Amino acid sequence: MSEASSGKSKRDQIRIILIAAIAIIVLGSAYKIYTDHQAKEALQAEYDATRTQLTTKLDSISGQLSDRISEIARLGGNIDSLVTLKDSITSERDQLQRTRMANKALIQRLDRKVTGYEELLIAKDDEIAELKELNTQLLDENNTLKEEQNVLNKTINEAEQKQEQLQQRINLAAKLQAENIQVFNVNSRGREREGDFRQRQAQKVKVTFNLAENEVAPAGGHKIMIQVVDPAGNVVFDVARGSGSFKIDGREQFYTSMQQIVFDNSKQELSFVYDKGSDFEVGDHKIIIWADNYEIGQASFNVR
Structure with missing residues (x-):
């Protein structure tokens, strides 16, 4: 190669x-x-x-x-x-x-x-x-507190009710009362007659009474009123002769005559004379006596 x-x-x-x-x-x-x-x-x-x-x-x-x-x-x-x-x-x-x-x-x-x-x-x-x-503990504690509060509220309510009842009794005891109520017919000559009235002589009526002793009632001014109620149930009144009105439980009532007095717990005697100026109606009449806004006595007379 x-x-x-x-x-x-x-x-x-x-x-x-x-x-x-x-x-x-x-x-x-x-x-x-x-x-x-x-x-x-x-x-x-x-x-x-x-x-x-x-x-x-x-x-x-x-x-x-x-x-x-x-x-x-x-x-x-x-x-x-x-x-x-x-x-x-x-x-x-x-x-x-x-x-x-x-x-x-x-x-x-x-x-x-x-x-x-x-x-x-x-x-x-x-x-x-x-x-x-x-939360369970708090709920239990809250329920316990509610129960205790309910018991406390019940106790307070009971105490308030007792206090209210006591106050009601005190208020009731403090109310004035009329006693020895007498009703007279006074004729044109000024003579007074107790008992049934004769119509032709029955134009003027006189009501007297005492305020009963009351150690609970405070001394002070009071408005004392009388209502003369005719046989038909109507209050006899005439504004020109001193009549007027007052309220009881929100309702207007008329009075026949009124006096302002100061209660002094001396069994003071009060006298009302009302001259109707015309004859009273035949039949039974009622006298209702009021102190402020509550009734303190009643009486009646008949005209024949």
């Missing part, structure tokens, strides 16, 4: 070796690209699965936290920090959903937080149990 042939042969061998090497390099690079792509896809698939799992956990924790917030609020606990935390969990979930490319650091950070959130839920369950027990 000539030197030329030998040199060509070596160059061919070198070229073949180079081609083979290049082929190996190309194949190796392609294989690496393929394996890297496969690894990246596997990593992305793992990330997507983990992201979905974490998103589900965050949604679940957020829902459970909402339940705890409602319960704690119902029991009177403080929920401000829990509301802030729930907003933070919602924000983290949204961030995780927006992060499509694999982010190992984000996954690890949220995974640690999920563990902390789950421990927080357990702690809040304990807090809710304590709040329920406290």
Whole structure:
């Protein structure tokens, strides 16, 4: 073999070796690209699965936290920090959903937080149990206080009723009373006659009585009135002759004659003379005596 042939042969061998090497390099690079792509896809698939799992956990924790917030609020606990935390969990979930490319650091950070959130839920369950027990105690104490208040109110009401009854008895005892009531017919000559009246002489009537002793009644001014009631049940009155009106329980009443007196507990005697100016009607008449706004005595006379 000539030197030329030998040199060509070596160059061919070198070229073949180079081609083979290049082929190996190309194949190796392609294989690496393929394996890297496969690894990246596997990593992305793992990330997507983990992201979905974490998103589900965050949604679940957020829902459970909402339940705890409602319960704690119902029991009177403080929920401000829990509301802030729930907003933070919602924000983290949204961030995780927006992060499509694999982010190992984000996954690890949220995974640690999920563990902390789950421990927080357990702690809040304990807090809710304590709040329920406290509320039960407060309810029992409140019921006890209500019962004690009811007993106290009953005692106060009974005392007020007794006081009112006592005051009513005092007021009743303090009322003036008319005694020794006498009714006279006064004729035109001024002569007085007790008993039945004759109509032709029955124009003027005189009523006398004493105010009974009463140590309870306070000394003071009183309005004493008499009503002369005719057989038809009407009060005889004439404004021009000193008659007027007063109110009893909101209703207007008429009086025949009136005097202002000062009660001094001396069995003072009062006298009323009423000149009708015309004959009284035939029949039974009634005299009703009033002090202020209550009745203190009655008498009657007959006109025939």
